[in-house]
Amino acid sequence: MEENSCNVPTNVGFSVPVRVSRETKPDASLVNIGGVKIGGSEVIIIAGPCAVESQEQLLDTASSVKNGGAKILRGGAFKPRSSPYSFQGLGEEGLMLLRSARSETGLPFVTEVMDTRQVAMVAEYADMLQVGSRNMQNYPLLKEVGLTRKPILLKRGMMATVEEFLLAAEYILNQGNDQVILCERGIRTFETSTRNTLDLSAVPMLKSLTHLPVIVDPSHGTGLRWMVPSLAKAAVAVGADGLIIEVHYKPEEAICDGYQSLSTNEFAILMIDLKRIALAIDRDISLP
Ligand code: PEP
Numbered sequence: 001m002e003e004n005s006c007n008v009p010t011n012v013g014f015s016v017p018v019r020v021s022r023e024t025k026p027d028a029s030l031v032n033i034g035g036v037k038i039g040g041s042e043v044i045i046i047a048g049p050c051a052v053e054s055q056e057q058l059l060d061t062a063s064s065v066k067n068g069g070a071k072i073l074r075g076g077a078f079k080p081r082s083s084p085y086s087f088q089g090l091g092e093e094g095l096m097l098l099r100s101a102r103s104e105t106g107l108p109f110v111t112e113v114m115d116t117r118q119v120a121m122v123a124e125y126a127d128m129l130q131v132g133s134r135n136m137q138n139y140p141l142l143k144e145v146g147l148t149r150k151p152i153l154l155k156r157g158m159m160a161t162v163e164e165f166l167l168a169a170e171y172i173l174n175q176g177n178d179q180v181i182l183c184e185r186g187i188r189t190f191e192t193s194t195r196n197t198l199d200l201s202a203v204p205m206l207k208s209l210t211h212l213p214v215i216v217d218p219s220h221g222t223g224l225r226w227m228v229p230s231l232a233k234a235a236v237a238v239g240a241d242g243l244i245i246e247v248h249y250k251p252e253e254a255i256c257d258g259y260q261s262l263s264t265n266e267f268a269i270l271m272i273d274l275k276r277i278a279l280a281i282d283r284d285i286s287l288p
């Protein structure tokens with residue numbers, strides 16, 4: 001295809017690639033994760049620990065977030081850590097624990113894949129594959145996950161523009177996989193008081209430019225437990241189709257990202273507030 005023929009002109013200063021463009025497909029896409037659909041009127045909450053640490057930690061956290069109203073479990077088995085000396089995740093053992101948490105709770109799960117060589121294995125276990133912020137422009141990885149028929153949760157690169165984010169998603173659709181969900185998780189700005197600057201403007205912007213569902217990660221977006229509820233509520237109000245929230249049964253003992261993880265009790269309280277916001281904008285969050 002010619003360079004220009006794959007882009008749809010817009011009034012935002014750049015063209016949107018053809019497969020992700022809302023001009024090409026005006027109706028919102030629904031992505032089905034083990035029977036849970038994201039992109040419809042219900043706002044879907046994904047919750048769980050940053051990293052899978054142990055059977056007790058995962059099962060306890062998974063059943064609590066389910067009772068709180070989460071529909072999908074999260075948990076990293078392969079962790080992209082800034083330091084090579086930090087805990088790197090349990091690997092395949094973590095995937096097996098996620099699978100048993102799914103059997104116990106019925107919750108489908110999303111987990112990160114960092115390397116093209118791991119895609120087939122992670123896809124054997126997971127209901128949705130996460131491509132993390134650090135890998136948003138890892139083009140071989142985008143192509144590899146695009147060849148699977150698993151839903152893909154694509155997180156915005158911390159230095160990526162909305163245009164680059166949409167182009168990264170286009171890589172996946174271009175391989176034949178249209179089950180893609182975009183996740184705003186905060187970008188790097190001059191501000192240092194929060195871990196990242198959660199770009200909530202990106203939500204209505206993305207929703208206007210693409211038919212793909214858009215969710216928000218207020219945990220990595222702020223890096224601060226006490227701010228997560230405020231930004232989670234704001235994300236629902238601004239039109240996010242879902243949220244991904246870090247929750248830990250003992251946040252103070254978490255190996256990874258405990259300072260931004262909600263306790264299971266804080267999560268349950270937040271869910272009640274989130275439902276009220278969803279109802280106010282003619283959406284819903286079903287609670288058990
Ligand atoms: C995560 O969700 O655990 C994670 C590492 O997120 P990000 O890629 O957005 O930093």
Ligand code: MN
Nearest residue numbers: 050246256257
């Ligand atoms: Mn984390």
